[in-house]
Amino acid sequence: MRVIVDAMGGDNAPVEIIKGAVEASREFNIDLLLVGKEEIINEELKKYNTSGLNIEIYNANEVIENTESPTMAIRRKKDSSLVVAFKLLKEGKGDAVVSAGSTGAILAGGLFLLGRIKGIDRAALTPVLPGKKSPFVIVDAGANADCKPNNLLQFAVMGSVYANSVLGIDNPKVAIANIGSEEEKGNELTKQSYSLLKSKLDNFVGNVEGRDIPEGNVHVVVCDGFTGNMILKVFEGVAGTIFSILKEKIMSSTRTKIGGLLLKPVFSSFKKQFDYTEYGGAILLGVDGLVIKAHGSSNAKAFRNAIRQAKNAFDGKMLNIIKNQLEKLIETE
Amino acid sequence: MRVIVDAMGGDNAPVEIIKGAVEASREFNIDLLLVGKEEIINEELKKYNTSGLNIEIYNANEVIENTESPTMAIRRKKDSSLVVAFKLLKEGKGDAVVSAGSTGAILAGGLFLLGRIKGIDRAALTPVLPGKKSPFVIVDAGANADCKPNNLLQFAVMGSVYANSVLGIDNPKVAIANIGSEEEKGNELTKQSYSLLKSKLDNFVGNVEGRDIPEGNVHVVVCDGFTGNMILKVFEGVAGTIFSILKEKIMSSTRTKIGGLLLKPVFSSFKKQFDYTEYGGAILLGVDGLVIKAHGSSNAKAFRNAIRQAKNAFDGKMLNIIKNQLEKLIETE
Numbered sequence: 001m002r003v004i005v006d007a008m009g010g011d012n013a014p015v016e017i018i019k020g021a022v023e024a025s026r027e028f029n030i031d032l033l034l035v036g037k038e039e040i041i042n043e044e045l046k047k048y049n050t051s052g053l054n055i056e057i058y059n060a061n062e063v064i065e066n067t068e069s070p071t072m073a074i075r076r077k078k079d080s081s082l083v084v085a086f087k088l089l090k091e092g093k094g095d096a097v098v099s100a101g102s103t104g105a106i107l108a109g110g111l112f113l114l115g116r117i118k119g120i121d122r123a124a125l126t127p128v129l130p131g132k133k134s135p136f137v138i139v140d141a142g143a144n145a146d147c148k149p150n151n152l153l154q155f156a157v158m159g160s161v162y163a164n165s166v167l168g169i170d171n172p173k174v175a176i177a178n179i180g181s182e183e184e185k186g187n188e189l190t191k192q193s194y195s196l197l198k199s200k201l202d203n204f205v206g207n208v209e210g211r212d213i214p215e216g217n218v219h220v221v222v223c224d225g226f227t228g229n230m231i232l233k234v235f236e237g238v239a240g241t242i243f244s245i246l247k248e249k250i251m252s253s254t255r256t257k258i259g260g261l262l263l264k265p266v267f268s269s270f271k272k273q274f275d276y277t278e279y280g281g282a283i284l285l286g287v288d289g290l291v292i293k294a295h296g297s298s299n300a301k302a303f304r305n306a307i308r309q310a311k312n313a314f315d316g317k318m319l320n321i322i323k324n325q326l327e328k329l330i331e332t333e
Numbered sequence: 334m335r336v337i338v339d340a341m342g343g344d345n346a347p348v349e350i351i352k353g354a355v356e357a358s359r360e361f362n363i364d365l366l367l368v369g370k371e372e373i374i375n376e377e378l379k380k381y382n383t384s385g386l387n388i389e390i391y392n393a394n395e396v397i398e399n400t401e402s403p404t405m406a407i408r409r410k411k412d413s414s415l416v417v418a419f420k421l422l423k424e425g426k427g428d429a430v431v432s433a434g435s436t437g438a439i440l441a442g443g444l445f446l447l448g449r450i451k452g453i454d455r456a457a458l459t460p461v462l463p464g465k466k467s468p469f470v471i472v473d474a475g476a477n478a479d480c481k482p483n484n485l486l487q488f489a490v491m492g493s494v495y496a497n498s499v500l501g502i503d504n505p506k507v508a509i510a511n512i513g514s515e516e517e518k519g520n521e522l523t524k525q526s527y528s529l530l531k532s533k534l535d536n537f538v539g540n541v542e543g544r545d546i547p548e549g550n551v552h553v554v555v556c557d558g559f560t561g562n563m564i565l566k567v568f569e570g571v572a573g574t575i576f577s578i579l580k581e582k583i584m585s586s587t588r589t590k591i592g593g594l595l596l597k598p599v600f601s602s603f604k605k606q607f608d609y610t611e612y613g614g615a616i617l618l619g620v621d622g623l624v625i626k627a628h629g630s631s632n633a634k635a636f637r638n639a640i641r642q643a644k645n646a647f648d649g650k651m652l653n654i655i656k657n658q659l660e661k662l663i664e665t666e
Binding site: 131132145177190209211214227230236240241244256265266 | 586603
């Protein structure tokens with residue numbers, strides 16, 4: 001497999017991005033096409049032993065910044081690392097694009113330059129979150145602030161394929177993120193979506209409330225992108241706040257410092273389980289190509305895992321399975 | 334002050350409700366009007382020393398269950414503890430109603446039996462959450478799944494008064510819960526609400542993202558009830574899941590068990606800071622009367638604190654201040 005890497009995207013680009021890409025190349029046996037300023041990339045590559053690795057560089061002189069209007073940037077910066085990466089994917093020069101760049105630009109670029117899969121009206125950002133029992137995905141986590149029931153149905157189909165072929169979950173359970181478990185609870189969108197998903201999907205299990213989402217009993221949480229992004233961010237925010245408060249309190253006395261030392265294995269094993277970098281990035285489902293959006297603040301490890309995620313999706317033939325599932329869905333209409 | 338207590342509402346009613354009410358009566362010098370089955374209440378009261386306390390019982394033979402349709406229950410069960418409690422408040426027989434009963438029934442009862450404050454289109458459930466820097470309120474946390482910008486403006490006004498007069502926060506900061514910090518981010522509701530709140534409120538500070546909400550830099554988080562309920566529940570769910578996982582891991586070896594013992598003060602001080610029972614319940618803002626919805630699973634301590642919350646709102650003349658603020662708002666239209 002050959003992964004096209006946007007070497008200039010992300011808070012820690014190009015250093016951590018290239019480091020992570022080289023690690024992934026060696027560890028997962030992946031060919032790389034690094035896109036960005038050739039000189040800089042070459043300079044970075046010198047730091048690592050790349051013998052035996054298949055790494056190519058494709059020059060692109062521009063970089064899209066987080067502050068730019070995504071749509072404008074995609075249209076105007078034709079020689080940006082991200083736009084060039086998408087074009088290379090479209091031309092079949094690689095099997096996936098992985099970028100830690102601007103979410104909006106990745107979304108806009110995916111839609112304009114790759115197009116949508118037939119049967120999909122909206123593409124969706126799909127991160128993997130750690131649950132107590134099982135990891136799970138949220139579809140959509142921010143690409144579409146306002147949605148219609150049919151979007152949620154398509155999210156459910158794509159999310160199920162992803163959970164199955166990439167996370168390896170057999171017959172993943174799909175639920176609508178809602179503020180009550182009963183069918184008649186929620187807002188207009190969730191109420192209308194409930195009956196639609198119930199009639200179309202075998203693996204739909206109903207609504208899941210915010211309190212139960214972290215349990216991980218449901219594997220595919222579908223919602224509009226506003227709700228999904230809110231769930232994702234509150235999830236990260238509460239976890240971060242809890243650990244920052246615990247840390248302060250642990251450092252406040254000798255007794256608790258010793259306690260903290262003794263609990264080091266607990267905190268590390270917890271961190272491993274709840275660490276977003278373990279899961280790589282969010283996949284952009286619905287565009288006609290494999291696109292992984294790595295966390296903007298990705299370090300080498302997170303970026304390496306985002307590439308592993310691309311490999312899992314590729315090996316699991318995710319795109320083809322999604323296309324087949326959508327055809328079935330269209331037939332039943 | 335005299336608090337009307339729905340003695341039959343909640344998972345632990347009447348035992349914990351009456352226990353908490355008696356504690357509050359003694360501790361905060363509050364007169365009680367306990368509404369429910371007289372015999373049962375009398376039996377419970379025998380357990381405590383009530384000498385010197387001003388406690389009256391008002392008989393009501395019916396109880397509204399969580400499973401009932403709220404609107405139907407309020408209309409039909411005229412002799413239920415909740416309906417009778419609201420009627421007593423309306424008649425001026427007390428200064429506030431506190432209930433741990435069905436949220437839907439409290440909402441419906443508040444609207445039908447007390448009516449809305451002039452200038453308010455929708456009543457809002459308003460819980461207090463623990464933040465790192467400061468506690469904060471969410472308005473609305475579940476009363477109105479779909480909202481309009483004008484609702485959010487009214488929520489902001491009421492939430493500010495509440496944060497000020499009950500939580501004692503000077504000039505509380507108001508923000509819209511959103512999926513980006515910039516004005517143009519979000520869904521239709523948040524985009525339209527942004528300019529409205531900006532033009533009408535001096536204490537509006539913009540949008541707050543899910544990740545930053547637990548920090549407690551913003552004191553009044555306004556949103557539609559769907560979003561608010563989702564934030565509240567994910568907040569509780571993530572915190573609960575983290576501690577349940579930590580507990581399991583701590584109990585897994587002798588070393589970590591000792592570490593856990595040494596960290597006991599850390600966990601208890603954390604628990605105190607992050608414990609919802611410390612903050613009592615959610616106030617129902619917008620109805621013409623003081624109504625506190627205590628957590629359905631309230632124990633005596635949580636219910637006692639919900640009564641303290643009613644006292645704080647009463648002492649702070651919250652209702653009058655809200656009415657004044659709304660008049661000012663209407664004048665500027």
